[in-house]
Amino acid sequence: MSGNELSGTTALVTGASRGFGRGIATALAGVGAQVIGVARDRGALEELRGELGGSFSAVVGDAADPMVAGALVDRWRPGVLVLNAGATPLPRPIQHHTWETFSRNWDVDVAHVFHWTREALLSPLAPGSTVVTLSSGAALFGSPYSGGYAGAKAMIRWLTAYAAEESTRAGLGIRFVSLLPQLTPETALGAVFAAAYAARDGADAAASRGGQGPALTPRDAGKAVIDLVTGDAYDRDAYLLASAGLRPLP
Numbered sequence: 001m002s003g004n005e006l007s008g009t010t011a012l013v014t015g016a017s018r019g020f021g022r023g024i025a026t027a028l029a030g031v032g033a034q035v036i037g038v039a040r041d042r043g044a045l046e047e048l049r050g051e052l053g054g055s056f057s058a059v060v061g062d063a064a065d066p067m068v069a070g071a072l073v074d075r076w077r078p079g080v081l082v083l084n085a086g087a088t089p090l091p092r093p094i095q096h097h098t099w100e101t102f103s104r105n106w107d108v109d110v111a112h113v114f115h116w117t118r119e120a121l122l123s124p125l126a127p128g129s130t131v132v133t134l135s136s137g138a139a140l141f142g143s144p145y146s147g148g149y150a151g152a153k154a155m156i157r158w159l160t161a162y163a164a165e166e167s168t169r170a171g172l173g174i175r176f177v178s179l180l181p182q183l184t185p186e187t188a189l190g191a192v193f194a195a196a197y198a199a200r201d202g203a204d205a206a207a208s209r210g211g212q213g214p215a216l217t218p219r220d221a222g223k224a225v226i227d228l229v230t231g232d233a234y235d236r237d238a239y240l241l242a243s244a245g246l247r248p249l250p
Contacts, residue, residue: 006230007032012078014063014112015085017044019187020134023218024082024225029055031226036076038063039085064108069115073123080229081120083113084134088189089146091196097147105152113156117163120174127173130229133160137182137240140249145196153180157238164237177228180249181241184216216243 011028015021016037022044029035029052038059039045045058061068063085073081086109090101113133120131138146139154157178164176185194224241228234236248 006080006226009033009079010036010076011080011082012036012038012072012076013082013084014038014116015134017041017048019084019189020181020218020221021082021084022048023220023222024084025056025222026052027219027222027226028080028082030222033080036072036078038068038072064112064115066115069112069119073116073119073125077123077125079126079129081116081125081129081131082134082225083116083131085109085112086134086189088192089143089149091145091192092147093145094147102147104147105149106155109149110152110155110159113159117159117176121163121166121170121172124167124170124172125174128175129173130175130177131160131163132225132228133157133176133178135160135178135180135238137180139180140240143183143193145193145200161237176237177234178238179221179224179228179241180238181221182216184243186215186217214243216241 011033013021013025013035016025017039025035025037025048035056036059037045037048037056038061040060040062042060045060049056049058059072087104089105090097117131133156135157136153138150139157143150160176160178167174167176183193184190220243221241224246227246234246238249239246240249
């Protein structure tokens with residue numbers, strides 16, 4: 001699929017009101033897709049609709065609600081589905097978490113991907129559709145200040161792989177791929193944890209990134225999703241994302 005072939009395609013992005021979701025929605029609209037953005041923040045969605053115009057439709061809802069997933073997949077049957085929504089963990093070392101705070105990302109991030117992935121397979125989406133799930137570099141490297149976040153993001157990668165296998169077994173022709181962005185202060189979640197780890201290590205946030213190059217941005221995430229959906233060379237089921245671009249994972 002080429003970038004031009006996304007023109008007129010329906011793309012649905014969860015968590016579209018901020019951070020990577022906003023960057024991804026903007027990138028998809030920029031190549032001509034009709035973007036459905038789902039988030040709970042009505043004001044931020046309306047602001048994005050003001051920027052993107054008629055190429056963007058705002059849906060206020062909880063992406064982790066299975067009723068929302070089922071209703072929107074039935075209504076829109078997107079050719080591109082980007083599952084980005086998630087909760088910001090409490091930035092504390094493990095002994096300062098309760099089970100409720102520790103498991104928050106399982107209850108939101110993993111549940112959300114489970115519900116939407118299930119609907120994509122059951123519907124099913126049309127052959128040639130692509131589902132992109134947002135995992136995290138924390139799934140590979142850990143995240144000791146975020147409770148169960150790293151494990152939740154690892155489960156998202158596994159869920160995506162399981163769905164890809166089921167699509168192949170059933171001959172559905174739906175592609176499932178997970179994207180693992182590295183920690184960046186350029187999103188609200190990333191800024192919280194870049195600052196938390198910098199404080200723990202006794203350095204400011206900029207110095208704590210020393211030697212790692214420029215920070216990953218929401219615009220980079222948008223470009224990466226376009227590349228994954230349209231680039232024939234991107235045939236793996238998981239990719240690590242840094243500002244330098246995509247790196248396939250085994």
